[in-house]
Amino acid sequence: MASGPAETTQAAAVPDALSSQPKLSPSVEVSSTRQSRVRRREDAIVAAAREMFTTHGYAKTTMAMIARAAGVADGTLYTYFENKEALARGVIADFYKRLTDSSQAGVDGRRTTRTKLDFLARHHLQRIMDERGIIEMLPTLMSSLSDYEGSDVHSLNKTYVAVFDRTVREGRASGDIPSDADVRVLRDIFYGALDYGGKSLMMRSSRKGARKADMTRFVDRLVSMIVGTGETARSVADRLESVADRLENTLKQIERK
Amino acid sequence: MASGPAETTQAAAVPDALSSQPKLSPSVEVSSTRQSRVRRREDAIVAAAREMFTTHGYAKTTMAMIARAAGVADGTLYTYFENKEALARGVIADFYKRLTDSSQAGVDGRRTTRTKLDFLARHHLQRIMDERGIIEMLPTLMSSLSDYEGSDVHSLNKTYVAVFDRTVREGRASGDIPSDADVRVLRDIFYGALDYGGKSLMMRSSRKGARKADMTRFVDRLVSMIVGTGETARSVADRLESVADRLENTLKQIERK
DNA sequence: TGAGGTAGCTGAAGCCTATTCAATTTAATC
DNA sequence: GATTAAATTGAATAGGCTTCAGCTACCTCA
Structure with a gap:
């Protein structure tokens, strides 16, 4: 237009x-x-x-x-x-770009799958609570599903969740996450729970302290669900393995007698 | 006004x-x-x-x-x-009332915790997908958190999720769900995942068949996360764990000799 | 350096909707 | 049937998004 x-x-x-001019020195x-x-x-x-x-x-x-x-x-x-909607989309796009950058940076700074996911969860929660006004516009703007597909907000969102996806794939490869887990399913559960939980957290616990505790409990549970009963189940497997070793050895000794 | x-x-x-008139025969x-x-x-x-x-x-x-x-x-x-907002709230309130009724009815017709949750999940998904236009208005209307608290939409929503809450408490009592589980946390995860997953499901898989399969995989995973690795697997894990305990103790004794 | 051209800016006017309210219709009461 | 109150009507009002004809400031090139 x-x-x-x-x-x-x-x-x-x-x-x-962009356009006509050849790029000058960026400084x-x-x-x-x-x-x-x-x-x-x-x-x-x-x-x-x-x-x-x-x-x-x-x-x-x-x-x-x-x-x-x-x-x-x-x-x-x-x-x-x-128009007004496009301007709002611009604001959201900007939000996603900043969010993606800080998320990736945070993930890069951590080693284990659990700490990475823990960071992603806390960071997401913090951000949507701080800038809740912005993300609340999303449903308003993208009411017709067709609006969403192909919009730059959509592609930026994909870029954002890709950080999570990579973490999960690595976790699967390293055995921290069950190898039969579907990344998309886990992603829906993860971010869905966080968005809903964020609203929930803001409603109850107005006191600063209580909120932090609630948040920790929530995130711990969510992350544990993804990295599996992992620890415990896994340690049982580990113990069984070592027990098997010792059993075999001991049995050999007993049988030899 | x-x-x-x-x-x-x-x-x-x-x-x-209501008002002045004494109630006549309701027929x-x-x-x-x-x-x-x-x-x-x-x-x-x-x-x-x-x-x-x-x-x-x-x-x-x-x-x-x-x-x-x-x-x-x-x-x-x-x-x-x-005004227009109040009218929209009226529509949403009506939606929640119908949703609560059908949910409770479905839960009443099932025995195990798992089948109850499975039903609740599928039912919720189905409904928000069918009437998505309605629930999409929610964030628009309730943008200021203060609007939401105390609104009749809020109380009707509480009534709705209470169906889930009861199911979880019963599940905890019967041992299907770990007794240390926080109902509110599970609730946030459950409905958050469903809302987000619903949108996700609508975007991918336009084909009827694929969507149904995706939905099943998603719901199964979500429910399994709540009721645990599930009846069978869980009891096996429990047995293995206790066997490991006994083996370790016994082995120590044997090895000591 | 100055003329010509153009990108970018302006803000008042047009259009569309939510909302109001004085007037009118409809129903209940006596 | 007259009186009163409740409901209804739809034209008028108010306010916000969007347009557009003209204006300004800058760039380019001779």
């Missing part, structure tokens, strides 16, 4: 193979080239929108409020985003 | 201790008393609203559309419901 940089949002998912981002100013303005709009949506919710936030907060005219918003 | 029967919706949760419901006509009209409005919301989604449904479908004037809607 608009001839302006409206599609920038879509393209933002990819590194940036000059501070300079006042047209592109950089445009990008800065888009960032300002997204930031203003996030602020407003988070504070007042999607429905009660008006485009005028966002424009005012971003320091632009109402019409300018439509140069960058097709 | 309105002097009309606007609060009927709220009161509908309770059997009906005369067909008659044309003022109250009965009012109730019939409210039902018509809720039904029309459900139809529209389900087909077009909350945002794209206009009050005018609902009024037309219900065969009343625009203004009449506001005699029964304070």
Whole structure:
């Protein structure tokens, strides 16, 4: 529709193979080239929108409020985003990008399957509780399933959960997770439980302390369900194995007599 | 605000201790008393609203559309419901009431913890997939957590999940579920996984057959996580564990010689 | 350096809906 | 049948999203 940089949002998912100008040295981002100013303005709009949506919710936030907060005219918003929904999607996309980065970083810093999953769970919970206003817009925007498939929010979500998927596959390979486990099933259970549990946690336990304890109990249980009764069942197997060794040896001795 | 029967919706949760008239024989419901006509009209409005919301989604449904479908004037809607949100809540409340009834009935017809949970899971999945348009309105309406607490939707939801809670408590008492399990934690995991999994199921597997298989695999896994590695496997594990104990002790004695 | 061109910006006007309310119809009561 | 109260109506109001004709600031190139 608009001839302006409206599609920038879509393209933002990819590194940036944008338009006419050959890329200048990236360090000059501070300079006042047209592109950089445009990008800065888009960032300002997204930031203003996030602020407003988070504070007042999607429905009660008006485009005028966002424009005012971003320091632009109402019409300018439509140069960058097709409409209110697209702007909200932009905010969500941005959220997912940040979430994915921090999740991957956290996972990389841990060794065992259990600690990785434990981190992923806590991190997800923390984030959706902090920025709940944003993720609550998701169902509103993606009401028609067809809206969702193919949207950049969808692909960014896939990128995000891929962090979990990789962790599970590694866990399966290393024997921490039963090898017959279906990654998609575990993923649905994991994130479903976290989203629902997050709401639940916010409702009860208003006291800071109680919430933290509740959260720990919840996460521990959830993670234990995935890495299996693992520990115990596994240790039984381990013990049985060593018992078998000792039995064989002892039996040999007894039989020899 | 309105002097009309606007609060009927709220009161509908309770059997009906309404107003002036002493209750006549309930069989005369067909008659044309003022109250009965009012109730019939409210039902018509809720039904029309459900139809529209389900087909077009909350945002794209206009009050005018609902009024037309219900065969009343625009203004009449506001005699029964304070505003569009309240009307949507009415639709959701109605959904929960029906869901609770059918769930309880299904649970009553089953014996074991596993089959009860299996039924609850499948039933919940089926319903949220069929009437997805309705439950998708929930986050939109209840965006401010404070809206939710105390709303009749909240209390009806509590009534609904109570069916699950009872099943889990019974399962704990009968030993099918570990006695240290926290009902709230299990509940969050159960319904969270189902809600998320439902969306997931709808996205992949468009083919009828594949969806049914996916659903079975998903539900089996989820239920197994709650009732444990399941009756048989669990008892074997228990036996193995105790055998291991005895073996170790015995071996020590033998080896000592 | 200045003319010409264009990307980006502006904000008032248009359009669409939720919601209100004065007037009207319908039902209950006496 | 008259009186009163409850329900209903739909046109008017209000407020928010979106458009668009014109304006500004910047870039390019001679």
